[in-house]
Amino acid sequence: MYAIVEIAGQQFKVAKDQKVFVNRLSTEEGKTVDFDKVLLVGDGSNITLGAPAIDGALVGAKVLRHLKGDKVIVFKKKRRKGYRVKNGHRQSLTEIVIESIATSGAKKAAPKKEAKAAPKAAAPAKEAAPKAEAKKAAPKKAAKADDLKKVEGIGPKIASTLVEAGIDTFAKLAKTDAAKISEIIAGVRGNHVTDTWPAQAQMAADGKWDELKKWQDELDGGKA
Template identity: 75%
Template sequence: MYAIVEIAGQQFKVAKDQKVYVHRLQGEEGSKVTFDNVLLTDDNGKVSIGAPAIEGASVTAQILSHLKGDKVIVFKKKRRKGYRKKNGHRQSLSEIQIESITASGAKKTAKKAAPKKEAKAEVTVEVPKKEVKKATPKKATKADDLKKIEGIGPKIASTLAEAGIVTFADLAKSEPAKISEIIAGVRGNHVTDTWPTQAQLAADGKWDELNELQDKLDGGVEK
């Protein structure tokens, strides 16, 4: 009877009382080891093949000694690079003797599952949701045509709008000095003294009075 078994990452064809050199095993000399990854067995012509291993089959062996294999020389060289490297290696081995081959009936030791912790009872507490009041959207302020004010052109109107002055009412509430600061970056000599007065007339819808006042002005300055 023989078997093909995997030992320390290698496959061997073994029979009873056979001595085999395998990669170093962890056991001490004289101790017994069991290998249960048996891939094939042949018992007087009765062949069993595993998928991949035969369930219940095992091979028992005794460790005779630990030793090192013959030295192997490893030489590396790179052409035209001046690179040469020479190393030696001796593989650590274990000599074992096969004692028995069991075709079936071997039981694999199963690890005991850790006891499951009792699940804690979950208590669900409903938290009342706070009512969220929807904010009432603010109505957009309709901008007035500030260019109707004597002395204000497109550039100044745009500058005032960036500062938040978009209506005649906004301009009427502004001080002339403050307006001058806002439009300081606009080229030209701009007199803002009459702009709040003109804006107030426009905001009140007094267009005739505004026209009479503007007839007296030249660039915002009285003629």
């Protein structure tokens, strides 16, 4: 018997006594944990699908240890720009062993196929409600942050530092004094020249990408 289960945002195909490395769980080492987002259960030729999860099905596991994965190096370089950024990352993981796969709710998943055809008469009313909710949720899309890394001299670390300080758009960066920007990113390793960043950000905010690209070709890591 095997199952496909969602654990900490990832999907795994698991079987009894199998060891799995998953994203860090909050459960302490030596304790057991149950996962109820079981998407599929297979037992020989019998396969049960959830919609999306199988109602009542559980995968039980025991936490063996918490650890960190292998280091991953991300290196970015721009030719003739003097721009180099090197970052390392080790993912926090948890090793678990699968102890049981319970399918007590597998039979309850079958009637859901009939439920799709039954409420056809009420479909128009149900479709109208989500549209109204979608209109209310629409303003959230307008709050999307700009990609500050498009400004010459700004890397991923600096971009995240600026966003944490509330500078998440080209317009906000353009209104921020270069000296103030230097104070905000003081903790980021490297020699960063911020003099041209507000002007670059203003051109990006105005949509002058061709002019900005031509200027950036003349810059060296953000320095004129």
